[in-house]
Amino acid sequence: MKPHQTEPPITSGDPPPSSPFLQARFRLERPGFLLDATFDAPGGGFTALFGPSGSGKTTLLRCLAGLERAAGYLIVDGEAWQADKRFLAPHRRAVGYVFQEANLFPHRTVAGNLRYGRDRTRRTPPSRDEVVALLGLEALLDRRPHQLSGGQRQRVALGRALLAAPRLLLLDEPLSALDRASREEILPYLERLRDQLHLPAIYVSHNLEEVTRLSDRLVLLEEGRVLGAGPLEEMTTRLDLPLAHDREAEAVVGTRVAGHDRRYALTALEFPGGVVHIPLLDRPYGAPVRVRIPARDVSLTTEEPRASSILNVLPARVVELQPDGPEAMMVRLEAGGLPLLARVTRKSCDTLDLRPGLAVHAQIKSAALAG
Numbered sequence: 001m002k003p004h005q006t007e008p009p010i011t012s013g014d015p016p017p018s019s020p021f022l023q024a025r026f027r028l029e030r031p032g033f034l035l036d037a038t039f040d041a042p043g044g045g046f047t048a049l050f051g052p053s054g055s056g057k058t059t060l061l062r063c064l065a066g067l068e069r070a071a072g073y074l075i076v077d078g079e080a081w082q083a084d085k086r087f088l089a090p091h092r093r094a095v096g097y098v099f100q101e102a103n104l105f106p107h108r109t110v111a112g113n114l115r116y117g118r119d120r121t122r123r124t125p126p127s128r129d130e131v132v133a134l135l136g137l138e139a140l141l142d143r144r145p146h147q148l149s150g151g152q153r154q155r156v157a158l159g160r161a162l163l164a165a166p167r168l169l170l171l172d173e174p175l176s177a178l179d180r181a182s183r184e185e186i187l188p189y190l191e192r193l194r195d196q197l198h199l200p201a202i203y204v205s206h207n208l209e210e211v212t213r214l215s216d217r218l219v220l221l222e223e224g225r226v227l228g229a230g231p232l233e234e235m236t237t238r239l240d241l242p243l244a245h246d247r248e249a250e251a252v253v254g255t256r257v258a259g260h261d262r263r264y265a266l267t268a269l270e271f272p273g274g275v276v277h278i279p280l281l282d283r284p285y286g287a288p289v290r291v292r293i294p295a296r297d298v299s300l301t302t303e304e305p306r307a308s309s310i311l312n313v314l315p316a317r318v319v320e321l322q323p324d325g326p327e328a329m330m331v332r333l334e335a336g337g338l339p340l341l342a343r344v345t346r347k348s349c350d351t352l353d354l355r356p357g358l359a360v361h362a363q364i365k366s367a368a369l370a371g
């Protein structure tokens, strides 16, 4: 079952009465493709537009930037960028747009490219030194784009976008043109940007690993429509959405470092559902850490296991079950208010008489750092 969000017909440009930071509704017809999407986003953190190729992610981002003229509305921080007959031209929208390719001015140095961002804005830009430090650009300022790696060019493009003082950052697969090593190099900068700048970003990607590492919220797109939108933890585990039925289905859980056990090279991470252990992690006590818990690595027992080689055992409750292939069931669990997934055989399901509301113990074979 893949329910589409039911939406009222577009009759006017009026936004709904509630007021999240960003509210968008777009309808755009192309031969063989219809974008009909409604979503909102909060005033901080990364919201990922996620979906298969051709689902309309880039088109939606272009609508936000005013590069496509769709029917509908767009309200950002209480200001109508698009509503009824009003349509703010792209250059009047306070967005920083970063594309797959960095598009830097080839004849300008890094410093010159950054200056372009600042010169273009009438709003108060952040301090250049701060942005340079945040993105680690100090040693690159005198270089020209051809003297930079792909990852470095993207960092400069991000810096240039930030220095234009945007109220909204639009990132269109900024890592997709990079090799794995360059992607790994730039991801920590994006995490710092997310955690330190409190600037809302809409991030297009079809790489789930990247999305689970960077995003706080997910808008799932399919054939131009929104299948679902909400916090990452919920979207990856909702059984009515495709992610929970992927071969790599997993829950993403936000935890904090609760301690290190150097003798056994383990780090304990706590979240409201309990404590999980992962291989020793060089992060201080209390540091936030996202972990991925693959559904196939979670097994269930109805009695507390007394002797087991599995370190991570969490008390949980069955919320919902759905068939997942001919031999298995996907079970959505709740542990301390947070969702987990377990993929178990239908036979085990019957043997344990798994049903909604049942108290179980989730044995987690592996939990991995998200990134």
Ligand SMILES: Nc1ncnc2c1ncn2[C@@H]1O[C@H](COP(=O)(O)OP(=O)(O)OP(=O)(O)O)[C@@H](O)[C@H]1O
Residues within 6 Å of the ligand: 030, 032, 033, 051, 052, 053, 054, 055, 056, 057, 058, 059, 060, 206
């Ligand atoms: N300029 C255009 N003119 C006509 N059709 C277009 C144009 N750009 C995109 N499309 C079509 O619109 C649909 C959505 O494309 P879009 O690029 O938004 O998808 P996407 O989810 O970003 O895909 P990808 O992950 O491959 O980049 C596709 O069917 C595409 O072929």
